[in-house]
Amino acid sequence: MKRSALLLLAAITAFGTAAFAGTLHGKVSGVKGVSVVYVDTIAGKTFPAATQHVTIDQKGLMFMPHILAVQQGTTVEFLNSDSVAHNVFWPSISGDKKLGHNMGTWPQGQHQSFKFDNPGIVPLLCNVHPDMSGYLIVSPTPYFALTDKTGAFKIENVPDGAYTVTAWNEGAKSKSSPVKVAGDSTADFMLSK
Ligand SMILES: [Cu+2]
Known part of the structure; x- marks a missing residue:
């Protein structure tokens, strides 16, 4: 009984560390050239x-x-x-x-x-x-990426959670949006001047 409980706990722990992060990807549109997308300050979290x-x-x-x-x-x-x-x-x-x-x-x-x-x-x-x-x-945060020239980006290994994600481009106003990450997730941004 005790041993099976330990095995169950080990299984839950292994599954948990594997499942609770994902890749945040998406596209920044409405602008030309390279943009930057980053997860903004997370309250109570330091790196x-x-x-x-x-x-x-x-x-x-x-x-x-x-x-x-x-x-x-x-x-x-x-x-x-x-x-x-x-x-x-x-x-x-x-x-x-x-x-x-x-x-x-x-x-x-x-x-x-x-x-x-x-x-x-x-x-x-x-x-x-x-x-x-x-x-x-x-x-x-360590969660940031440059887009390619088509605006596509990929931020790897973002822990599951609710964040504010900001997209910046030199020719437009930055935009911040609430983004929920649960495993592999997407976020798209439309920027304008
Ligand atoms: Cu100079």
Whole structure:
């Protein structure tokens, strides 16, 4: 009797860990180019600190990549690969000017690092070259993805639950929607200016 109860408990536990997460996929439409989709802040939930470093290059008078998404707390290394000096600054994060910052200006082959502890949309600019722009999306959760050029996205391994999911595109207003994840789930977004 006791042994069968233990076996049942083991079976439930094994089934539970396998079943309580899924892939969230869908499509962002109404816009051109790459969009970013991320699960917004989850009340009462924290995540292991992001230890990964990522690089944004300034090459050919462009930010490369033009759009990058990272988890909150990630350190970004801003590299200059051009023969001219570049600057990196952002006037705000998600419109909050208090979070604006100027990294300074540096020559070819050098880089400067910044740890992004505040989530939000970081519009990257260079005050030497007004035509240069890039976007860093700092996601408050590890559940984020870039879309492909058709707008399709896939966020893997999202635990079952009710979330607010936000879709961002540089040419449109961001949109946030309540999304219920139960195993493999879908969420579609229609963005407009
Ligand atoms: Cu520049």
